[in-house]
Amino acid sequence: MRPYEIVIIFDASLEEDAIRAVIDRISEVTRSRGGSTGKVDRWGRRRFAYELAHRWEGYYVLLEVSADVECVAEINRMLFLADEVLRHKVIRLPEHAAGLRRPGPPTGRPMMARTD
Numbered sequence: 001m002r003p004y005e006i007v008i009i010f011d012a013s014l015e016e017d018a019i020r021a022v023i024d025r026i027s028e029v030t031r032s033r034g035g036s037t038g039k040v041d042r043w044g045r046r047r048f049a050y051e052l053a054h055r056w057e058g059y060y061v062l063l064e065v066s067a068d069v070e071c072v073a074e075i076n077r078m079l080f081l082a083d084e085v086l087r088h089k090v091i092r093l094p095e096h097a098a099g100l101r102r103p104g105p106p107t108g109r110p111m112m113a114r115t116d
Contacts, residue, residue: 001035001066003093008079009086012045012057018084019059026063026075033074035067053086 006026010019027037043060052058065072072090079088 001068002072003095004065004067004072005091005093006063006065006075006079006088007091008061008063008088009052009058010061010084011055011086012059014059014084019061022079022082022084023061023063025078026065029074029078030065030067030071033067033071035065035071038064038066040064055086058086 008022010022023040030037039062041062041064043062045057045059047057048055065075067075076088076090079085
């Protein structure tokens with residue numbers, strides 16, 4: 001089993017039940033194929049930097065999953081086909097860094113430019 005992070009951007013106009021249903025489907029697929037689901041970190045509604053699928057806001061969710069490659073491929077396919085999902089990204093974590101990540105949304109602090 002390999003550790004993964006899955007970031008999902010849902011349509012902001014969805015009800016909480018629809019978002020929970022997609023997360024439950026991911027958990028069910030993962031468990032049925034011998035994997036495990038870790039933390040579910042709901043970042044909430046955030047404004048996009050640019051228009052995405054005629055929308056300016058999305059609801060962000062970060063999932064931690066430990067699964068094999070075939071299971072993650074199935075989750076990726078499922079999220080690609082889901083109408084509720086605007087975008088998603090599956091990231092494989094290095095084995096040594098899997099348990100060391102801090103939960104939470106990005107801080108949003110701008111990077112300082114060097115003035116050499």
